[in-house]
Structures are given as structure tokens and as C-alpha cells.
Amino acid sequence: MTAFEPKNPGYRASAIAMFEGQPAMHTLGVVIVRLAPGEAELAMLHSPAFTQQNGFVHAGIITAGLDNACGVAAFTLMPREADILTVEFKTTLLAPAQGERFVFKAEVVKPGRTLTFCEAKAFAEHEGKTRLIATMTGTLMAMLPRGAPQTPRTSPAMRGD
Amino acid sequence: MTAFEPKNPGYRASAIAMFEGQPAMHTLGVVIVRLAPGEAELAMLHSPAFTQQNGFVHAGIITAGLDNACGVAAFTLMPREADILTVEFKTTLLAPAQGERFVFKAEVVKPGRTLTFCEAKAFAEHEGKTRLIATMTGTLMAMLPRGAPQTPRTSPAMRGD
Amino acid sequence: MTAFEPKNPGYRASAIAMFEGQPAMHTLGVVIVRLAPGEAELAMLHSPAFTQQNGFVHAGIITAGLDNACGVAAFTLMPREADILTVEFKTTLLAPAQGERFVFKAEVVKPGRTLTFCEAKAFAEHEGKTRLIATMTGTLMAMLPRGAPQTPRTSPAMRGD
Amino acid sequence: MTAFEPKNPGYRASAIAMFEGQPAMHTLGVVIVRLAPGEAELAMLHSPAFTQQNGFVHAGIITAGLDNACGVAAFTLMPREADILTVEFKTTLLAPAQGERFVFKAEVVKPGRTLTFCEAKAFAEHEGKTRLIATMTGTLMAMLPRGAPQTPRTSPAMRGD
Numbered sequence: 001m002t003a004f005e006p007k008n009p010g011y012r013a014s015a016i017a018m019f020e021g022q023p024a025m026h027t028l029g030v031v032i033v034r035l036a037p038g039e040a041e042l043a044m045l046h047s048p049a050f051t052q053q054n055g056f057v058h059a060g061i062i063t064a065g066l067d068n069a070c071g072v073a074a075f076t077l078m079p080r081e082a083d084i085l086t087v088e089f090k091t092t093l094l095a096p097a098q099g100e101r102f103v104f105k106a107e108v109v110k111p112g113r114t115l116t117f118c119e120a121k122a123f124a125e126h127e128g129k130t131r132l133i134a135t136m137t138g139t140l141m142a143m144l145p146r147g148a149p150q151t152p153r154t155s156p157a158m159r160g161d
Numbered sequence: 162m163t164a165f166e167p168k169n170p171g172y173r174a175s176a177i178a179m180f181e182g183q184p185a186m187h188t189l190g191v192v193i194v195r196l197a198p199g200e201a202e203l204a205m206l207h208s209p210a211f212t213q214q215n216g217f218v219h220a221g222i223i224t225a226g227l228d229n230a231c232g233v234a235a236f237t238l239m240p241r242e243a244d245i246l247t248v249e250f251k252t253t254l255l256a257p258a259q260g261e262r263f264v265f266k267a268e269v270v271k272p273g274r275t276l277t278f279c280e281a282k283a284f285a286e287h288e289g290k291t292r293l294i295a296t297m298t299g300t301l302m303a304m305l306p307r308g309a310p311q312t313p314r315t316s317p318a319m320r321g322d
Numbered sequence: 323m324t325a326f327e328p329k330n331p332g333y334r335a336s337a338i339a340m341f342e343g344q345p346a347m348h349t350l351g352v353v354i355v356r357l358a359p360g361e362a363e364l365a366m367l368h369s370p371a372f373t374q375q376n377g378f379v380h381a382g383i384i385t386a387g388l389d390n391a392c393g394v395a396a397f398t399l400m401p402r403e404a405d406i407l408t409v410e411f412k413t414t415l416l417a418p419a420q421g422e423r424f425v426f427k428a429e430v431v432k433p434g435r436t437l438t439f440c441e442a443k444a445f446a447e448h449e450g451k452t453r454l455i456a457t458m459t460g461t462l463m464a465m466l467p468r469g470a471p472q473t474p475r476t477s478p479a480m481r482g483d
Numbered sequence: 484m485t486a487f488e489p490k491n492p493g494y495r496a497s498a499i500a501m502f503e504g505q506p507a508m509h510t511l512g513v514v515i516v517r518l519a520p521g522e523a524e525l526a527m528l529h530s531p532a533f534t535q536q537n538g539f540v541h542a543g544i545i546t547a548g549l550d551n552a553c554g555v556a557a558f559t560l561m562p563r564e565a566d567i568l569t570v571e572f573k574t575t576l577l578a579p580a581q582g583e584r585f586v587f588k589a590e591v592v593k594p595g596r597t598l599t600f601c602e603a604k605a606f607a608e609h610e611g612k613t614r615l616i617a618t619m620t621g622t623l624m625a626m627l628p629r630g631a632p633q634t635p636r637t638s639p640a641m642r643g644d
């Protein structure tokens with residue numbers, strides 16, 4: 001993979017702030033494990049509260065982790081004043097989400113001024129083994145403040161963080 | 162849309178039992194609003210615990226609602242002894258999930274012995290207006306107990322409900 | 323479905339010109355059957371040259387028809403000076419593409435300044451019956467000339483038609 | 484990637500026969516470049532007959548190449564008597580299909596008795612440079628003859644080759 005050059009020198013702090021500003025991530029118990037330009041790794045412990053009828057983690061919850069990994073990975077390459085939103089994603093569920101811990105790894109396939117394309121994989125750690133359980137491809141969009149944009153601004157006010 | 166003929170005369174009770182057997186749906190506050198052969202409508206109130214950085218409901222949570230609506234719709238047409246799993250889905254996010262209540266409507270596009278194809282729409286009710294905020298297309302799979310299948314059995318043991 | 327108001331009063335001529343500018347559509351024998359703001363219907367006769375190993379039309383060719391129907395539908399709502407490109411699409415193949423004639427119907431689900439979301443269905447006409455064989459959801463992007471845009475221009479130079 | 488063990492010792496001949504049995508591949512000028520268990524690489528020269536309005540190869544044609552690469556990759560891991568069909572795929576278009584030659588590389592992410600999941604990438608070779616222009620994730624299905632299956636048969640009659 002090509003190494004990406006972040007436009008925002010403070011990309012790490014910005015991405016963490018964006019992530020931490022999401023109550024859903026706290027509720028699901030998702031944390032950031034690793035960050036690099038165009039890459040993100042999140043993790044979550046198993047919680048019975050988010051399972052489906054067979055005791056596996058619900059596909060929507062796995063998707064929330066994958067989507068957020070993509071969002072954080074994409075956000076590391078966006079300008080400081082940008083906010084981010086997900087346009088669409090497809091999740092493929094390869095195996096049941098059975099395990100004690102789940103890891104979501106995303107990387108940017110192609111960054112762009114408006115659209116950024118990402119891929120992500122979800123892994124389940126179960127009884128000492130790690131298994132690929134789901135994949136995602138997604139499109140993320142940078143939202144720049146109208147009028148202002150193009151040059152970096154001081155305050156990421158739109159993100160409300 | 163064609164009217165579908167359920168193979169399982171007790172499809173309504175089976176679908177409700179499958180849905181109620183999912184702790185994730187209780188945690189998210191999702192309920193069944195309407196059921197018909199090949200159709201399902203779920204609803205959820207806004208909860209700050211499941212929002213992203215701008216106060217909108219997280220795309221993964223909306224996806225959980227859409228996926229479950231597809232699952233319940235598909236399940237109404239499956240034989241009594243079947244369990245169900247999601248193969249893949251794509252979610253398109255048309256507008257922010259802003260509102261007091263969210264509705265997830267799914268219908269079967271084509272049922273099959275092994276694979277069932279569904280479409281779903283998510284709506285946000287906000288200040289008296291209803292807005293389409295997301296769509297899903299998904300593939301669901303019927304899991305039949307090995308050996309036994311083909312003829313209806315008494316106990317849906319695989320679903321553990 | 324909401325009625326859409328085209329920004330380009332000459333949307334019909336523009337959409338036809340964009341479509342006719344595509345050699346691939348001539349080669350595949352795809353024609354425009356119907357056009358309305360936010361809607362398009364294309365059709366194609368069966369050709370043995372575009373079949374797969376069982377004599378059915380190849381999924382990629384069906385996808386080309388669906389994608390173009392989405393493109394034309396989206397293009398009817400774009401400003402005159404815009405060019406269009408496809409960002410992504412998902413095709414679900416419900417039944418074999420068996421028939422004498424194929425119809426591709428697309429409609430805009432949500433138009434936008436940058437992104438437009440469409441849905442399309444492919445139908446096969448076979449021995450007097452019409453059958454839904456495939457569906458698509460896709461994201462299309464308006465490409466506006468830098469600097470100039472915002473107000474209508476005279477010449478759709480970017481499209482080279 | 485894990486090395487896959489083909490169930491059909493004659494997987495190479497079977498995959499080539501399945502591919503060569505598709506008139507659409509001949510018409511588009513697509514050829515097999517490389518085959519391995521769970522992997523396939525196809526290639527196609529640029530042809531003006533399959534371009535869109537800007538002279539780039541049509542997204543549907545690129546999709547046909549990607550889909551076939553997935554199909555061949557999946558087919559190498561299926562039992563001898565199986566036929567194959569595509570269930571669904573998503574194509575993401577990262578850059579215009581501009582070039583003299585196009586390469587489609589697919590690999591199986593997870594094989595299964597019924598469903599096989601694949602990923603593929605399309606590359607354009609243009610003026611001495613190779614560029615990633617599109618990605619696909621797809622689901623393929625093995626169709627086994629009713630009654631007979633499970634044990635290898637002599638004649639792959641369903642494939643008509």
C-alpha cells in the first residue's frame with residue numbers, strides 16, 4: 001500500500017476527538033487501538049447486550065465497528081476543518097461473530113478531495129484463535145464548511161467536539 | 162408486489178420468537194410494529210447513547226435496524242425448522258439520522274430455498290415530518306438442520322429460543 | 323415517488339446526447355425507451371455474443387444496462403454543464419438473464435448537488451412473460467467544471483458531445 | 484492468504500472450459516492470464532467499441548471482467564460437477580478506465596459448500612504505468628445437480644461444455 005501524507009498535521013488528535021465525540025462508540029465499548037495516516041484499528045470486547053438469537057454479536061454492531069474504522073481511517077487524511085459522513089457501505093458476513101474480542105482494521109484505498117474509499121476487515125478472537133468474520137467496502141465524504149474551506153482553519157467547530 | 166405464501170403457518174409466532182431472542186434488539190430499543198408474509202416493520206426511539214459526533218443516530222445502529230427488518234421479513238417465508246443468517250448487505254445513507262423515532266420497513270424481493278433477497282428503507286420522524294434516510298439491499302440465508310430437513314419438524318431447536 | 327424538477331430545461335436532449343456518446347451502448351444494442359425527470363428506461367435485445375456458459379446474458383452486460391439506466395436517470399436532474407460518473411453500484415442477480423429482450427428501469431432516490439442515489443431493476447421478457455432478474459443500487463457523481471459552475475453555461479464542452 | 488486445496492484435481496481444465504464457454508468473454512476480448520486454486524487473473528485490451536462518453540471503458544465492461552475473475556477464482560475451488568452463478572457484487576470505481584490494457588485479479592476470501600466470497604481488483608495499464616481503477620466484492624454460488632451431488636461425477640453436463 002502507498003504511504004499517505006496527511007493534510008492535517010494534527011490528524012491524530014483530530015481523529016481521536018472525532019471518535020471520542022461519538023456516544024455510540026462508548027456505549028458499544030469500542031476503542032481505538034492503532035492510528036496511522038489512512039489506517040485505523042479499533043477493538044471491542046464481547047457483550048451479551050449486543051448479541052443476536054444465537055449468542056453471536058449482531059451483524060449491525062459488527063458493521064458499526066467496521067464503519068467507524070473506515071471513518072477514522074478516512075478522517076486521518078482529511079483537512080483539519082472537514083467533518084466526515086458515510087455515504088454507503090457493503091458488509092459481507094463470512095462467519096458468525098463468535099469470540100471474546102473483536103478487532104476492526106480499516107485502510108484507505110483511495111483518498112479524494114470529496115470522496116474517500118476504504119476497506120475494512122473484522123476479526124474475532126475466540127479461544128486463542130483469530131478469525132476473519134466480516135469485510136466492508138465503504139465510501140466516505142468530506143464535508144467542508146461552505147465559503148471558508150480550502151485553507152486550514154483553527155477551530156473544527158462543525159464537529160462540535 | 163406479489164403476495165407471498167408462508168411455508169410455516171406459525172410464521173408470525175416464529176418470527177416474533179426469533180426477534181425477541183436477540184438481546185441486541187432489546188438493548189437498542191427496537192420493536193416489531195408490523196408483520197406480514199415477506200414484510201416487516203420495526204421501530205426505535207432516538208437514544209443519545211447510540212449517536213455519533215453530530216448527535217445523529219450512528220449509521221451502524223441504523224444498519225442494525227435495517228438488517229433486522231430484512232431478517233424478520235425473510236424469516237416469515239422460511240420453513241419452520243430453519244434458522245436464518247445474513248450473508249451480506251449494502252446500506253446507502255441518504256440523509257442524517259435525525260429524529261425522535263426511526264422506522265425500518267423491509268420486504269422480500271425474491272424468496273428462495275437457500276437465499277432470500279430483501280430491500281429495506283429507514284425513515285426518520287422529526288418534528289412531525291417523515292424522511293427517508295437510508296436504504297438497504299441484503300441477502301439472507303436459510304440454515305436447515307442437516308439430515309432432518311425438507312419436512313417440517315416440531316422444535317426449532319437450532320434457534321435456541 | 324416525489325416528482326423532480328430538472329435544473330436543465332434541455333435535460334432530455336442532454337441526456338440523449340450523453341447516452342448516444344457512448345459507443346458501448348451502440349455495441350451492446352441498448353436504446354433509450356423512456357425518459358422523465360429522475361427516471362430512465364432502456365432496452366436491449368438478446369444477443370448470443372454477450373452470453374455466458376449457459377446461454378444467458380452475462381451479468382456484466384446486465385450491469386452495464388442497469389448502470390446506464392441509473393446514469394441517464396441521474397443526469398436528467400443535473401445542471402447543464404455537468405458531466406457524470408459512477409461512484410459505485412451493487413448488482414443483485416435474482417434470476418438468470420434468459421429472454422428475448424431486456425428492460426432496465428432506473429429512478430433517482432435522492433438527487434444532490436454532488437452525489438445522486440439511484441435504484442434500478444432489470445426485467446427479462448421471455449416467451450410472453452416479464453420477470454424481474456436483477457436490481458441495482460448506485461451512487462452517481464456530478465462533475466462540474468472548476469471555476470465556472472454554479473450558473474448554467476451554454477456549451478456542455480466537458481462531455482465532448 | 485491461506486493456500487486453498489482444490490476439491491477438483493482437474494480444476495484448471497474445468498475453469499478454462501467454463502471460461503471458454505462464455506461467448507461474452509470472446510466478444511469483449513477477455514483472456515485468462517493466470518490461474519491458481521482460489522485465484523484468477525484475466526486481461527483485456529482497450530477497445531473503442533466498449534467505451535463511454537469520455538473514451539474510457541464502460542463501467543459495466545470493467546464489471547464484466549471483475550465478475551468473471553471472481554467466477555473463475557471461485558470455480559477453481561468447487562467440486563467437479565458444480566456449475567456456478569453470481570449472487571451479487573458491488574463495484575467501486577476509483578478512477579477512469581483509461582489505458583491500453585486492463586487486468587482483473589480476483590481471489591477467494593472464503594470458500595464454502597454453497598457460497599464463496601471473492602474480492603477482485605481492476606488495473607489499467609496506461610503509458611507504462613499501472614493504476615488501480617476499480618474493486619469488487621462478490622458472492623458466488625455453487626449449483627450442484629440435484630440428487631446426485633456430494634460425490635464427484637464424471638460428466639459436468641450442467642455446464643454444457
